Amino acid sequence: xxxxxxxxxxxxxxxxxxxxxxxxxxxxxxxxxxxxxxxxxxxxxxxxxxxxxxxxxxxxxxxxxxxxxxxxxxxxxxxxxxxxxxxxxxxxxxxxxxxxxxxxxxxxxxxxxxxxxxxxxxxxxxxxxxxxxxxxxxxxxxxxx
Numbered sequence: 237x238x239x240x241x242x243x244x245x246x247x248x249x250x251x252x253x254x255x256x257x258x259x260x261x262x263x264x265x266x267x268x269x270x271x272x273x274x275x276x277x278x279x280x281x282x283x284x285x286x287x288x289x290x291x292x293x294x295x296x297x298x299x300x301x302x303x304x305x306x307x308x309x310x311x312x313x314x315x316x317x318x319x320x321x322x323x324x325x326x327x328x329x330x331x332x333x334x335x336x337x338x339x340x341x342x343x344x345x346x347x348x349x350x351x352x353x354x355x356x357x358x359x360x361x362x363x364x365x366x367x368x369x370x371x372x373x374x375x376x377x378x379x380x381x
Contacts, residue, residue: 239306240303240306240309240376241299241302241303243302243376244298244302249295249298251379252298252376252379253294253295253298254291255375255379256298256372257290257294259368259371259372260294261290263364263368264276264279271360271364278353278356278357281353285349297339300338300341300342304335305331305335308324308327308331311323319373319374319377320374321372321373321374322370323373324369324372324373325369327369328370329366331366331369331372332361332369335365336358336361336362339358340358343358
């Protein structure tokens, strides 16, 4: 059974990170209301520190994120394969929490300014991440083929 860690090889990783960054950028761009304003402001402030912060951050946390997602992948592969996106959609808040745990650990080692931005957005993060969990699953499965 292929492990999600195969997405870390030098052939796949750059494309996976680029597509994850696009998904993240689109999610920020499409956010609305007060949460959207806060999210766009936070990401904008982070990009002033480092224009590539989204891509760099995703590349840094990818191994841990894939590790958190591996049990879901294993369960998905063992069962009926209707698509990893729909499979994760049924567990969207649980998956979002697992990914946020990765973000929380990464924030502990981030520069103080980045940690402050992350902390300010953390309370709303599950509501931002959970709706895009199906897209994340589809993206990962595409690269596992």
